[in-house]
Amino acid sequence: xxxxxxxxxxxxxxxxxxxxxxxxxxxxxxxxxxxxxxxxxxxxxxxxxxxxxxxxxxxxxxxxxxxxxxxxxxxxxxxxxxxxxxxxxxxxxxxxxxxxxxxxxxxxx
Numbered sequence: 001x002x003x004x005x006x007x008x009x010x011x012x013x014x015x016x017x018x019x020x021x022x023x024x025x026x027x028x029x030x031x032x033x034x035x036x037x038x039x040x041x042x043x044x045x046x047x048x049x050x051x052x053x054x055x056x057x058x059x060x061x062x063x064x065x066x067x068x069x070x071x072x073x074x075x076x077x078x079x080x081x082x083x084x085x086x087x088x089x090x091x092x093x094x095x096x097x098x099x100x101x102x103x104x105x106x107x108x109x
Contacts, residue, residue, distance in 0.1 A: 001037045001067055004060030005108065006053050008073040008084060009044035015079055017042060020071055020108045029109045030069065040064050045074065050090040057094045061102055068094060069105045076107060 005020055020042070023029045027036035041060040046052020057068045070091065077083040084090070091104060 001034045002040045002064050003031075003034075003037045003067045003069050003105075004041035004043070004057065004063075004065035005039060005069045005071050006056060006074070007042070007044050007071040009047045011073040011079065012044060015073060017071070020069075023109045024069075030072075030105050030107045034067060034103075034105075037067070045084075045090065048084075049086040050074075050084065053090050054093045054097050058097050061098045065102070067103045067105060068098065069108060072108045074106075078109070 003024060007017060021039060024031050024037045024039055027034070031037050040063060043056045046056065060068065070087065072078040074084045074087055087106065091106060095104060
């Protein structure tokens, strides 16, 4: 599967995304159901409240992403344990923009 990952902008300086790339390529954890995946885009949400995540998700879909993934820094708050308070609205808005045929996964590891 071709995937696009959206991460929290505020955790970019704490996490290089290494585990996201590893579990996606191996088809483990959040990717167990879809198997080994090719990351075709790895972008940030653009900062709070995550409005830029919506056009960025659409851009990745337009460039071949079959799945949009909200990284665990958004959903679980990795590595500091502070989940994004805007995740539900962000996810809802992405689905509205890219369509329901594009799968959304809301964690990575």
